[in-house]
Amino acid sequence: MSRLFDSLRLRVLTGVIALESVGAILLAASAGHADAPTEQSVQQDQQAPKFRRLTEAQYRSTIADIFGSDIKVSGRFEPDMRIGGLLAAGTSAVSLTPAGAEQYEQIARGIAEQVVDAKHRDKLVGCAPQPSDPQGAACAESFFKRVGLRIYRRPLTDGEVRLAVGQTLAASATLKDFHSGLAIMLTTMLSDLPFLFQTDREIADPHAPGGRTIDAWSRASKLSYFLWNTTPDEQLLQAAADGSLMTPAGLAAQVDRLMASPRFETGVRSFFDDFLQLEGMMSLSKDGIIYPAFRSSAAPAAREQTLRTITALLVAEDGDYRDLFTTRRVAMNRQLSPLYRMPHGPRDWSMVTLPEDDPRVGILTQISFLALHSHEGRSSPTLRGKAVREVLMCEHVPAPPANVNFTIVQDTSNPAFRTTRERLKAHLDDEECASCHKLTDPMGLTLDSFDGAGQFRATENGVPIDTTGMLDQIAFNDSAGLGKALHDNPKVTQCLAQSAWHYAAGRASLPSEEQVTNRLHEDFARAGYRIRSLFRRIAVDPQFFAVRSPAASRVASKPSAGKEG
Amino acid sequence: MMKDMRAHGLKRCAAIGTLAVASLLMSGASAPQPQTFSFALTNIYVAAYEDEKACRSLSLSSADLFLETLPPAERAKYAAPEKVQDLHKLMAERLGFKMVPTGKNSGSNGSMASLTESEKQALRQKYNIPKGKGIPAFLGTRFAYDSCTNPEDFSFMERGNEVYNGPVAYGIDLDGQNGKEDYVSPDQTPGVDNQLIRAVGCTYSTRDYGTPKVSDNVITSMSSPTLVQVSGVDDPRNDDDVTVRLYASASPLELSGAGKPLAWASLDVDKDRRFMAQAKGKIRDGELITEPFDLQVRLREQIIDSYRELRQARIQAKIKPGEAIEGGIYGYHTVASIEDGYHQSTQVGANLTRMSCPALIKAVRHYADAYPDPKTGRNSAISSALRFKGVPAFLIMPEQLAHGGQP
Numbered sequence: 001m002s003r004l005f006d007s008l009r010l011r012v013l014t015g016v017i018a019l020e021s022v023g024a025i026l027l028a029a030s031a032g033h034a035d036a037p038t039e040q041s042v043q044q045d046q047q048a049p050k051f052r053r054l055t056e057a058q059y060r061s062t063i064a065d066i067f068g069s070d071i072k073v074s075g076r077f078e079p080d081m082r083i084g085g086l087l088a089a090g091t092s093a094v095s096l097t098p099a100g101a102e103q104y105e106q107i108a109r110g111i112a113e114q115v116v117d118a119k120h121r122d123k124l125v126g127c128a129p130q131p132s133d134p135q136g137a138a139c140a141e142s143f144f145k146r147v148g149l150r151i152y153r154r155p156l157t158d159g160e161v162r163l164a165v166g167q168t169l170a171a172s173a174t175l176k177d178f179h180s181g182l183a184i185m186l187t188t189m190l191s192d193l194p195f196l197f198q199t200d201r202e203i204a205d206p207h208a209p210g211g212r213t214i215d216a217w218s219r220a221s222k223l224s225y226f227l228w229n230t231t232p233d234e235q236l237l238q239a240a241a242d243g244s245l246m247t248p249a250g251l252a253a254q255v256d257r258l259m260a261s262p263r264f265e266t267g268v269r270s271f272f273d274d275f276l277q278l279e280g281m282m283s284l285s286k287d288g289i290i291y292p293a294f295r296s297s298a299a300p301a302a303r304e305q306t307l308r309t310i311t312a313l314l315v316a317e318d319g320d321y322r323d324l325f326t327t328r329r330v331a332m333n334r335q336l337s338p339l340y341r342m343p344h345g346p347r348d349w350s351m352v353t354l355p356e357d358d359p360r361v362g363i364l365t366q367i368s369f370l371a372l373h374s375h376e377g378r379s380s381p382t383l384r385g386k387a388v389r390e391v392l393m394c395e396h397v398p399a400p401p402a403n404v405n406f407t408i409v410q411d412t413s414n415p416a417f418r419t420t421r422e423r424l425k426a427h428l429d430d431e432e433c434a435s436c437h438k439l440t441d442p443m444g445l446t447l448d449s450f451d452g453a454g455q456f457r458a459t460e461n462g463v464p465i466d467t468t469g470m471l472d473q474i475a476f477n478d479s480a481g482l483g484k485a486l487h488d489n490p491k492v493t494q495c496l497a498q499s500a501w502h503y504a505a506g507r508a509s510l511p512s513e514e515q516v517t518n519r520l521h522e523d524f525a526r527a528g529y530r531i532r533s534l535f536r537r538i539a540v541d542p543q544f545f546a547v548r549s550p551a552a553s554r555v556a557s558k559p560s561a562g563k564e565g
Numbered sequence: 566m567m568k569d570m571r572a573h574g575l576k577r578c579a580a581i582g583t584l585a586v587a588s589l590l591m592s593g594a595s596a597p598q599p600q601t602f603s604f605a606l607t608n609i610y611v612a613a614y615e616d617e618k619a620c621r622s623l624s625l626s627s628a629d630l631f632l633e634t635l636p637p638a639e640r641a642k643y644a645a646p647e648k649v650q651d652l653h654k655l656m657a658e659r660l661g662f663k664m665v666p667t668g669k670n671s672g673s674n675g676s677m678a679s680l681t682e683s684e685k686q687a688l689r690q691k692y693n694i695p696k697g698k699g700i701p702a703f704l705g706t707r708f709a710y711d712s713c714t715n716p717e718d719f720s721f722m723e724r725g726n727e728v729y730n731g732p733v734a735y736g737i738d739l740d741g742q743n744g745k746e747d748y749v750s751p752d753q754t755p756g757v758d759n760q761l762i763r764a765v766g767c768t769y770s771t772r773d774y775g776t777p778k779v780s781d782n783v784i785t786s787m788s789s790p791t792l793v794q795v796s797g798v799d800d801p802r803n804d805d806d807v808t809v810r811l812y813a814s815a816s817p818l819e820l821s822g823a824g825k826p827l828a829w830a831s832l833d834v835d836k837d838r839r840f841m842a843q844a845k846g847k848i849r850d851g852e853l854i855t856e857p858f859d860l861q862v863r864l865r866e867q868i869i870d871s872y873r874e875l876r877q878a879r880i881q882a883k884i885k886p887g888e889a890i891e892g893g894i895y896g897y898h899t900v901a902s903i904e905d906g907y908h909q910s911t912q913v914g915a916n917l918t919r920m921s922c923p924a925l926i927k928a929v930r931h932y933a934d935a936y937p938d939p940k941t942g943r944n945s946a947i948s949s950a951l952r953f954k955g956v957p958a959f960l961i962m963p964e965q966l967a968h969g970g971q972p
Contacts, residue, residue: 292821293828338819338829343959345831 108190370454385440613775619731671704675788678705729766
């Protein structure tokens with residue numbers, strides 16, 4: 001963690017405005033506070049990280065919620081890291097590089113300048129120096145008390161407020177402009193650790209003598225970023241302030257409120273976007289000659305299609321998660337309908353039901369999955385099968401050896417091997433390759449009636465495509481059969497339950513958590529595999545707020561107090 | 566909130582006639598049902614047969630003709646090809662051409678903005694444009710006065726047009742006679758009626774861009790392509806009774822990732838009844854042949870919102886179900902619709918394509934060979950051959966949109 005401070009020190013030193021050093025003072029003050037990660041605290045509990053860096057999406061939604069959606073967030077963010085299949089789990093493993101700290105500072109400066117500009121200051125600052133307050137000390141204090149609560153997701157201490165006001169006034173005097181001074185202090189806060197990192201502040205557990213938990217403000221952040229993927233709103237902060245969030249009833253009330261909001265859909269979208277690795281669609285490209293219908297707009301639209309389908313079925317209709325693999329309903333728009341070779345009347349998105357004889361069944365036959373797990377110019381049963389194993393079933397498929405000869409599978413025009421199945425069969429003559437391909441190809445080949453762009457094809461090079469396949473000893477003839485096999489496979493629902501847990505906790509899987517996730521899966525099953533139930537179960541589980549790994553925690557040994565939703 | 570709707574079953578669509586779909590998607594059923602094919606035409610153009618000897622020379626452009634009017638010294642100064650823009654500028658100044666802003670934006674989907682008569686009059690007064698002259702141009706964003714908008718004011722530009730004298734031209738026998746003015750088709754079928762190519766076949770743009778080799782790869786009327794629906798097809802290779810419907814699209818043509826027309830896009834049918842037409846037809850060995858019918862197709866380009874009007878037109882086109890349509894529209898092109906296109910092209914278009922609007926309009930009127938005006942006795946239409954290509958599309962009918970997209 002010392003790297004964090006090094007980078008911040010560098011940021012302060014390289015600030016383009018000399019007065020920005022005032023920020024360092026505030027940072028120095030917060031470094032001694034429970035907010036700041038220290039080497040010692042990290043070593044004390046390696047298995048329960050206390051800091052999670054905001055993702056880009058969380059950063060953007062947080063700024064929009066605090067200052068309004070018209071405040072532009074411009075700049076490049078530090079890349080996220082996927083751990084255990086989830087970017088969310090990587091947020092507790094990433095730090096700030098010096099370059100990243102500079103980027104955050106630039107972004108923060110851009111935001112701060114907009115907040116205090118003539119267009120926004122009346123609404124967002126709400127005050128200015130007056131004859132009775134010529135320097136603006138009262139205004140600055142009012143501003144930082146109000147905005148500081150939203151930025152740090154906890155109230156500023158009196159010392160922090162004094163420091164912020166004092167440095168604002170000093171900067172204002174030097175720059176001869178109150179709002180410029182305010183912007184410098186705001187830039188510092190928006191570049192500061194308590195803003196950039198969700199922090200779990202440890203306290204004695206009021207409901208478990210001798211136990212430890214996290215404080216109410218930390219709870220508020222965890223809940224809000226899990227269920228809404230954004231910063232706590234005022235009601236949630238109020239529940240933290242009045243202590244009700246620390247009680248089971250108060251916690252349940254807030255969870256129910258958050259889940260009743262339309263913004264819960266955003267939270268579920270964010271989870272599935274991460275779980276299905278759909279951010280990969282944003283950098284996906286296809287060969288325009290081979291797949292002319294796969295336009296630049298297709299990949300983002302396909303990502304949106306899958307997320308809309310999921311939220312419509314699982315959130316709006318409270319459907320069974322397993323039905324995602326067998327449903328014939330899909331969100332559609334005119335960007336995608338040419339790839340599906342189907343008409344679409346509405347000019348915007350709408351849910352459609354594919355005919356009973358349509359070869360597409362379930363989300364595995366949507367463009368997002370099929371195109372993402374393919375090559376630029378050809379399909380890939382291996383990549384698709386690997387994604388089913390790793391993404392949907394949380395299994396691990398070994399990487400291919402470095403010296404594999406892919407010549408046969410890459411040559412789609414070889415008259416001796418006219419279908420993908422034939423090419424893979426020839427490739428599997430190599431026993432070293434065959435062992436892993438057996439894990440992936442039997443189900444991936446079932447999806448080979450969809451090309452590398454996800455378009456249906458009955459034949460390849462004039463030869464009918466054989467779509468028979470097998471998953472864990474269950475044989476099937478087509479993608480509908482594969483969907484049914486996934487629907488009925490407990491590994492699929494187990495994987496979702498444990499992924500949701502790791503997503504919420506923001507860290508990688510721990511061996512000691514097996515009991516927790518097993519119980520979670522059992523409850524998920526009892527609730528009919530409803531995503532609402534699963535999310536609620538996690539959000540009210542004391543383990544979610546535990547400060548130790550389950551095996552080490554006394555709290556962990558207690559049965560879950562969460563109620564089923 | 567998304568509205569749930571049933572995907573348009575293909576057989577259902579064909580049956581209720583609200584959606585057009587392609588045969589490839591028709592699933593096998595116990596009793597074969599008529600199929601419907603729909604296409605978006607990616608270009609419609611006056612087809613020129615490639616024959617280097619057919620024209621004595623290229624027709625003169627309005628700039629060529631203006632140059633001839635200049636004194637020798639000035640003519641020498643502006644004669645060089647690199648001076649052509651200066652020549653255009655000088656022509657505009659000397660002849661009083663105008664191109665002034667109207668203060669309006671173009672209409673939706675590249676349509677012409679409307680100007681009231683009083684607004685036009687105000688523009689004429691403000692910019693010193695002759696009374697009653699000038700037209701809205703550039704989709705109504707400009708008001709123009711020049712040799713294309715008002716060719717009658719620039720009669721010295723009526724000369725210099727070369728006629729197409731080649732023996733071969735695209736087209737069919739429209740009148741059942743093999744007259745001395747008739748051409749033979751590229752496959753040597755005699756009796757081809759195509760006086761339009763005689764009139765305009767030697768302009769620079771027709772010779773260079775009118776051949777299928779070039780034009781088949783060019784997209785025209787992109788913001789409102791013509792839509793063709795062929796329904797009641799029992800056998801895509803041979804069927805004696807099919808129905809052909811034409812529409813204008815209210816949606817722009819979409820492009821693929823390779824920049825080519827995108828197949829299988831859903832395109833809204835325009836409610837404008839002027840561009841709706843219907844005819845009976847038959848399919849022989851995969852070629853669609855309609856009975857004669859009157860039709861208008863929209864021509865909406867970057868600066869033009871015009872139309873092509875044909876009388877007693879026949880469509881003959883090869884259909885590859887699920888892949889493409891390619892063929893021609895053969896009939897009598899009304900002189901009025903041809904002139905409207907020239908007017909809207911303005912001098913800007915004439916300069917770009919090296920044509921003389923007065924000369925071409927005079928030639929078209931001269932060679933018009935059908936539909937004499939009862940009052941004047943002048944022919945109001947000219948035999949012609951337009952070629953086109955198209956890609957499969959789904960047509961979304963207006964009533965379907967009005968009901969939220971459901972059939």
